[in-house]
Amino acid sequence: MNFALIRRAGIYLFLSVAAFLSVFPFYWMAIGATNKSIDITTGQMTPGNNLVANFQSLAAQVDLVRIFGNSFLIAIISTILTLAVSSIAGYSFEMFRSRVRERIFQLLLLLLSIPFAALMVPLFVMISRASLTNTFMAVILPTIASIFIIFYFRQATKAFPGELRDAARVDGLKEWQIFLFVYLPTMRSTYAAATIIVFMNAWNNYLWPLIVLQTPDNKTITLVISALTAAYAPDFGVILLATVLATLPTLVIFFVLQRQFVQGMLGAVK
Amino acid sequence: MSSLKLKGVRKAFGTLEVIKGVDLDINAREFVVFVGPSGCGKSTLLRMIAGLESITSGDIEIGGKRVNDADPSKRGIAMVFQSYALYPHMTVRDNMGFALRFAGKPKDEIARQVGEAARILELEPLLDRLPRELSGGQRQRVAIGRAIVRHPEVFLFDEPLSNLDAELRVHMRIELARLHRELKTTMIYVTHDQVEAMTLADKIVVLRGGEVAQVGSPLQLYDDPDNHFVAGFIGSPRMNFLEAEVLDAGNGSFTAQLVNHPGVRLTKTLTGKLPAKGDRITIGVRPEHFGEPGQGIADLSLTVDVAEHLGSTTFIYANTATPEQLIVEREERHAGESDTLVVSIPAETSLVFDSAGKRLR
Numbered sequence: 001m002n003f004a005l006i007r008r009a010g011i012y013l014f015l016s017v018a019a020f021l022s023v024f025p026f027y028w029m030a031i032g033a034t035n036k037s038i039d040i041t042t043g044q045m046t047p048g049n050n051l052v053a054n055f056q057s058l059a060a061q062v063d064l065v066r067i068f069g070n071s072f073l074i075a076i077i078s079t080i081l082t083l084a085v086s087s088i089a090g091y092s093f094e095m096f097r098s099r100v101r102e103r104i105f106q107l108l109l110l111l112l113s114i115p116f117a118a119l120m121v122p123l124f125v126m127i128s129r130a131s132l133t134n135t136f137m138a139v140i141l142p143t144i145a146s147i148f149i150i151f152y153f154r155q156a157t158k159a160f161p162g163e164l165r166d167a168a169r170v171d172g173l174k175e176w177q178i179f180l181f182v183y184l185p186t187m188r189s190t191y192a193a194a195t196i197i198v199f200m201n202a203w204n205n206y207l208w209p210l211i212v213l214q215t216p217d218n219k220t221i222t223l224v225i226s227a228l229t230a231a232y233a234p235d236f237g238v239i240l241l242a243t244v245l246a247t248l249p250t251l252v253i254f255f256v257l258q259r260q261f262v263q264g265m266l267g268a269v270k
Numbered sequence: 271m272s273s274l275k276l277k278g279v280r281k282a283f284g285t286l287e288v289i290k291g292v293d294l295d296i297n298a299r300e301f302v303v304f305v306g307p308s309g310c311g312k313s314t315l316l317r318m319i320a321g322l323e324s325i326t327s328g329d330i331e332i333g334g335k336r337v338n339d340a341d342p343s344k345r346g347i348a349m350v351f352q353s354y355a356l357y358p359h360m361t362v363r364d365n366m367g368f369a370l371r372f373a374g375k376p377k378d379e380i381a382r383q384v385g386e387a388a389r390i391l392e393l394e395p396l397l398d399r400l401p402r403e404l405s406g407g408q409r410q411r412v413a414i415g416r417a418i419v420r421h422p423e424v425f426l427f428d429e430p431l432s433n434l435d436a437e438l439r440v441h442m443r444i445e446l447a448r449l450h451r452e453l454k455t456t457m458i459y460v461t462h463d464q465v466e467a468m469t470l471a472d473k474i475v476v477l478r479g480g481e482v483a484q485v486g487s488p489l490q491l492y493d494d495p496d497n498h499f500v501a502g503f504i505g506s507p508r509m510n511f512l513e514a515e516v517l518d519a520g521n522g523s524f525t526a527q528l529v530n531h532p533g534v535r536l537t538k539t540l541t542g543k544l545p546a547k548g549d550r551i552t553i554g555v556r557p558e559h560f561g562e563p564g565q566g567i568a569d570l571s572l573t574v575d576v577a578e579h580l581g582s583t584t585f586i587y588a589n590t591a592t593p594e595q596l597i598v599e600r601e602e603r604h605a606g607e608s609d610t611l612v613v614s615i616p617a618e619t620s621l622v623f624d625s626a627g628k629r630l631r
Contacts (some may be wrong), residue, residue, distance in 0.1 A: 021513055080584070122590075139281045161353060161355065163351040163353050163355035164355050164357065166317075166320075166322050166349070166351065166355065167349070167351060167355035167356075167357075168357075168418075169322060169341075169342045169343070170320060170321075170322070170342045170343060170347070170348065170369075171320075171343060171369035171372060171416075172341075172342075172343030172369055172372045172373055173343075173372060177372070182357055185357075185359040186357070186358055186359060188359070237344075
């Protein structure tokens with residue numbers, strides 16, 4: 001038997017199992033959204049005909065427009081502000097020479113190791129003192145200066161040609177204009193990849209909104225799904241339908257920006 | 271079309287001084303080439319003129335105005351970069367008109383100027399393409415076009431041809447020479463390629479270790495270098511250097527013995543200062559200047575190592591009894607490996623350098 005063939009078969013088997021493990025939860029979630037709760041618990045794996053009933057039940061329990069509106073508003077503002085602040089920071093860290101630059105950057109990276117659980121209480125005290133509890137800004141503000149995204153932009157900026165900045169300076173652009181009119185369009189794929197990461201994090205954010213958003217009107221979709229599971233007799237069909245709906249925006253964004261995402265992750269500047 | 275003056279220009283990064291006081295006068299409409307080995311500070315000096323690098327001390331004047339603290343865009347310069355530095359998200363048209371747009375020029379004026387530059391550089395069919403859709407040579411032409419539309423007083427080129435293949439480089443070199451003739455503008459060009467320097471320049475500035483080694487016309491530097499470094503740097507293949515020890519000096523001439531050719535003595539006349547007895551000197555001879563045996567001031571017996579037959583000429587790489595290798599240019603095509611070749615050191619065209627590398631004339 002040919003060794004190369006066995007090796008190839010092994011690789012295919014491994015990749016098939018990995019693909020199955022990745023895709024199966026999505027399949028189960030989508031199938032579950034069309035079935036009754038009892039069918040799901042008995043392990044039905046084929047599409048059912050309860051989708052409309054599940055939707056009606058979900059719509060009766062949750063103000064879908066408002067909740068999705070909240071989630072979108074928070075995720076979009078959070079994404080825009082995070083990208084703006086963190087990309088400027090990443091660009092500056094890479095472009096401007098300073099004696100303390102590396103020290104500050106190392107300090108930032110060190111902060112990355114502090115778990116969120118340790119920050120929760122002081123953060124809540126700050127938000128509370130600023131009278132921001134139960135507002136969207138309470139959810140958005142702590143996410144804006146993302147150390148990971150600053151780090152990501154700094155690394156990506158290493159591939160940004162210095163001569164492009166020089167050319168822009170000779171062409172008469174001020175530093176902020178270079179950032180806006182040369183750097184930003186050149187780094188499109190980096191921004192696309194960062195958009196997916198930041199939007200997904202903001203959209204899926206659970207723990208912090210749970211703490212600072214207190215009235216039902218202000219809840220986000222992740223909090224609502226969690227609340228649905230907390231019922232005395234949870235309806236799994238409804239829960240899975242809500243989960244499907246909550247997954248859709250991130251999927252759409254990923255597929256729209258997929259090509260740039262891959263380029264951005266590879267750090268390509270063309 | 272401005273003149274440019276550098277007065278005692280220095281640049282230091284911390285304690286490391288990379289430009290050590292450069293004084294230079296560049297006349298209007300002159301094509302000046304900065305040439306030198308890697309790390310000699312030629313690009314840094316160009317960037318200092320452009321305003322992309324601050325100067326530690328000294329003055330830079332463009333058109334009689336001191337521009338030390340002026341913004342790059344206010345100096346009346348345009349720069350062409352080694353990597354072309356075209357904005358990747360803009361078409362050729364937008365790339366070329368970008369600076370004018372930021373200078374607040376009206377749209378029809380921008381279109382007119384871009385059209386004019388595109389015509390000069392034959393870029394008209396490419397105006398709506400993105401840089402990634404262009405070849406290396408086309409990108410370089412766009413980069414030059416972007417500089418032209420600004421109607422600068424001084425053009426700055428930072429090794430603009432080094433990313434092109436050999437054939438295209440020759441083509442673009444000719445284009446640049448034509449452009450200089452048409453635009454009649456002051457141009458400063460940085461390169462490490464001395465062939466580019468020789469073919470393009472009205473004036474060459476040879477830099478070494480952050481200092482000017484010599485300034486002059488290409489042939490002046492070739493025929494009459496001030497020092498060992500310039501003599502070795504200008505010319506391809508390079509000049510041959512023969513170590514010698516002075517045996518006697520006086521009455522306007524000296525006699526020396528070649529260190530690596532025992533028994534070979536030569537006597538040479540100088541008009542200036544003579545070396546002293548016992549001094550170590552270097553005799554420089556260009557490959558094409560070696561004469562027939564008996565016609566010069568001393569004969570050398572060589573063994574042919576490799577002969578490069580280029581058709582019109584032949585470069586013979588010849589070994590002596592020592593590890594020293596000499597290059598001899600000959601028109602004949604018959605030289606072969608291990609042949610013995612006897613050549614003479616010419617009386618007129620051989621050059622003498624003292625132990626510090628300074629030319630003795």
